[in-house]
Amino acid sequence: MAAGPLLVLVLLSNAPAAAPSVFDEDRFGVELGGRAELGETFWTVASNGPSFGIDLRLRFGPSLAVGVSLESGSSSSPEMENSWKLHRKQVAVDVQWRFDSGPGIRPWISLGMGFGQVELEYTDGSFRSSAHAVDFARLSLGVDFLVGRFVALGPFLRGSLGHTRLQSADDVAVSPPLDSSRSLDALQVGFRALVGF
Secondary structure, rough: OOHHHHHHHHHHHHOOOOOHHHHHHOEEEEEEEEEEEEEEOOOOOOOEEEEEEEEEEEEOOOOEEEEEEEEEEEEEOOOOOEEEEEEEEEEEEEEEEEOOOOOEEEEEEEEEEEEEEEEEEEEEOOEEEEEEEEEEEEEEEEEEEEEOOOOOEEEEEEEEEEOOOOOOHHHOOOOOOOOOEEEEEEEEEEEEEEOOO
């Protein structure tokens, strides 16, 4: 009769201890996150401004994860004759690899792509334009600090190489309009927060 509880006690004492963070567990998991960024967008001239994103990430063990993001941001050109703002909305996907570098610190790297819409608006209201935009390559580097069992916080740096056919007022002022095929690159620094399950 006493053998049953004793057997349960032996089995529990030999069971592997749970990882202190869900981000370190060797199983499938889900991560929800939010982030804020500030950086430079390079179109015809460099412009700067904030952007924000929400993330859904599927984690396959402690290292590999695949994510999808919804992003929105704006940037403003420097003061000049025709100052303008760029507004961008897009969906991005990436593959991330997280490294174990000691208690509570997880550096990571990710590679992905983005697809969306970019809109141009002159500050005096004289011109508006919109076009599709593609980030062919997005490389991100960051560090997650594991805060408790379910939360990770940390900074990151991201660079992207993209393309758009967004037209400026100068493009449409000539006849026929100038070819507006241009690069749309960015360099951003940000901070993200993740909740893991």
